[in-house]
Amino acid sequence: GQQLNQSPQSMFIQEGEDVSMNCTSSSIFNTWLWYKQDPGEGPVLLIALYKAGELTSNGRLTAQFGITRKDSFLNISASIPSDVGIYFCAGQRTGANNLFFGTGTRLTVIP
Amino acid sequence: KAGVTQTPRYLIKTRGQQVTLSCSPISGHRSVSWYQQTPGQGLQFLFEYFSETQRNKGNFPGRFSGRQFSNSRSEMNVSTLELGDSALYLCASSVGTATDTQYFGPGTRLTVL
Numbered sequence: 001g002q003q004l005n006q007s008p009q010s011m012f013i014q015e016g017e018d019v020s021m022n023c024t025s026s027s028i029f030n031t032w033l034w035y036k037q038d039p040g041e042g043p044v045l046l047i048a049l050y051k052a053g054e055l056t057s058n059g060r061l062t063a064q065f066g067i068t069r070k071d072s073f074l075n076i077s078a079s080i081p082s083d084v085g086i087y088f089c090a091g092q093r094t095g096a097n098n099l100f101f102g103t104g105t106r107l108t109v110i111p
Numbered sequence: 112k113a114g115v116t117q118t119p120r121y122l123i124k125t126r127g128q129q130v131t132l133s134c135s136p137i138s139g140h141r142s143v144s145w146y147q148q149t150p151g152q153g154l155q156f157l158f159e160y161f162s163e164t165q166r167n168k169g170n171f172p173g174r175f176s177g178r179q180f181s182n183s184r185s186e187m188n189v190s191t192l193e194l195g196d197s198a199l200y201l202c203a204s205s206v207g208t209a210t211d212t213q214y215f216g217p218g219t220r221l222t223v224l
Binding site: 003033035040041042043044045048088090096097098099100101102103104 | 115142144146152153154155156159161166167169201203205207211212213214215216217218220
């Protein structure tokens with residue numbers, strides 16, 4: 001199945017630093033989603049984006065829906081140890097409930 | 112409100128056997144989607160059920176099947192298990208309208224020996 005290209009694959013950062021990751025696709029999506037997955041758990045929704053160009057924040061997280069509808073990025077500001085986990089982007093098309101997931105970014109925060 | 116629950120959480124089977132996994136959606140949610148997560152292929156969509164009908168299907172062989180009951184609970188079945196079927200199987204529930212948010216359960220870790 002189609003997977004979205006997500007980068008970077010992994011990141012090691014110091015506590016307090018900002019983080020940026022992005023996701024690109026060869027095809028258009030009408031909704032972009034960002035999930036975080038902790039070991040042994042299912043993905044938890046962080047941010048949902050529904051409109052091209054939309055910039056949405058959720059606490060220290062900010063995500064944008066690219067103008068071309070083929071990309072999205074997620075920023076995390078002032079990282080803390082509990083930000084550790086794997087972050088996935090996901091794209092969704094109107095009228096279809098199936099999500100296409102990115103390859104994931106594994107984030108490690110060094111205290 | 113209780114979240115999505117999946118049972119069992121862990122399962123070990125041998126090649127050739129079949130397995131049934133269960134998912135109970137969030138109360139009021141009518142759509143249940145199933146995903147397979149492996150290190151090599153990532154998260155891939157299996158199928159979606161809405162009001163007891165399969166509404167959408169991914170690109171998996173016919174050995175993977177599912178069903179949904181009138182209370183929206185869903186089961187997925189994998190027959191003639193192969194080593195490559197070892198994965199985390201996740202279900203997600205949503206209200207069922209277009210582009211509504213999907214909420215994931217903790218998953219069932221299936222190991223095929």
